[in-house]
Amino acid sequence: MTDAQASAAPPILEVRDIGKTYGSILALQGVSASVGVGEVLCVLGDNGAGKSTFIKILSGAHAHTHGKLLAYGVERTFGSPREALDLGIATVYQDLAVVPLMPVWRNFFLGSELTRGFGPFRQLDVKGMRRITKEELAKMGIDLRDVDQPIGTLSGGERQSVAIARAVYFGAKVVILDEPTSALGVKQAGVVLKYIAQARDRGLGVVFITHNPHHAYPVGDRFLLLKRGTSLGDFKKSEITIEEMTKLMAGGAELDALAHELARA
């Protein structure tokens, strides 16, 4: 389904032969990929493969030094995360930017609170914020008993999805998820994968960074494989199997041990 959608719409975000050097260090080179409406791009790679550099370029934290970055078909160089955010490119970092002791709805609107009234009598629209939080979370398939509970009481997967829902509500067209499943158990990781699918079905582009092929494969439409700062290729789901992907990522030497480990998992 999503392949057809992606080919009809222009990609929201596309990189062509993009690269980044920090002084004399080549952090990333020759990477091409794209993410369209209702599409999930999985970025896979082991530690040090260049995943972080890739996110930093997409999110506007660092400008690229080689190649092209296109948003809605227009070439751009982001000078700050704000510029990326204004184009609807939102990044959900691993620490999620939440305050554990504060209620879910206060976290949802933190920094962009709704208010009503004038001048010194301007106060929070508590009812409105509670209602919107509940609605937006319901759209993600999360039914919270109580949006007044501290966000710290939610499970890791739920917190992740609140952060995604928040990015979506505040205008994100593409959500970049930095290793959302890496700190989670199997079940919770499954929950997050479900929310990624949910976001995709609502027409968002998702860039899902992970080092786990088993998390990426079920939900991804395209797979960008990175190794030591270079691209091993950008594959459609039909072009690659999970075994091939694992093999590419792991490389020859460790393969037997890894295959053994995965077979038992």
Place this chain on the structure above:
Amino acid sequence: MTTTAPAVTDERIKPAGLIITLLRRPEVGAAVAALAIFIFFSVSTTAFLTPAGVATWLYSASLFGIMAVAVALLMIGGEFDLSAGAMVGTTGLIVGIVTTEWGVNIWLALVIALAIALAIGAANAFVVMKTGLPSFIVTLATFFILQGVNLAVTKIITGTVSIQGMSAVPGFDAVKVFFGSSFALFGMDVKISIVWWIAITALATWILLRTRSGNWIFAVGGQITSSRQVGVPVMKVKMGLFMTTAGAGWLVGMLQLFDVSTVQATTGIGQEFIYIICAVVGGCLLTGGYGSAIGAALGALIYGMTLQGIVFAQWDNNWLKAFLGGMLLLAVLVNLYVRRQAGVRS
């Protein structure tokens, strides 16, 4: 392929009972303790519940309460201010000296004292935020500086360690209406500071729970990096909090000065920890991000009732300190228990 969105409810979350819901409010513990102490002294002493008795402990509680509420806001925002007590003396001395020694207009003197207090508060915030040093250390320094300056400067200018003759200053009675007057209510002689205390507690509660600034105070105290990431103006919030505490110090300084028309150079010294204790008894966490203005006001009420109750019961005054320590320990333990019950992982 379409993904349906079933409502996700986790069977491991058991519905919180009424008790837990109540215990989630930070001020509940203090309210229970305040009630118990009220009943105890009402039964065990004859003077406690008389109109004169009530007026006395309410007045006592009000002066601590105003400061405790301001300190609570600051603590929720994740900082301490140990200079808050000395500030009460500093502002009182400034007004006393410039009016009695130099003949400055009394209204102007009030403004000068407020401006100096706010500047010191802003300086505290600036140093804390720019250096990243703990506010405990920075304001400890401010505390000692103010304590020394209060005594030394007062001695240089007046030759003594107190200000006399305030009531002879022109305009004293007009200002006294705002800071030192009292009115009759239910047979009590109610001091104006009690009105200030209630008004400030109400205002602080409204700000904390119903305004953007309040949301930001909880956020900067709870998780400063997250707050920055979502665009909360961290510096402004902390600056505002330190200045609020300093401003509250000025208010209490004026309330004391115009009530008794004199001020000692040692006024306020040693009170800074009582404000913090009141805030903690009222449910503030020492680590920031959690607490309540009403709780802090109740903490001050507990302190005021005990302070005067011990006098009425004719016990040795030293029991107060022991009681205070016990109260603090109990409050911290209750807070810990509550946080575990509420299931807050942080």
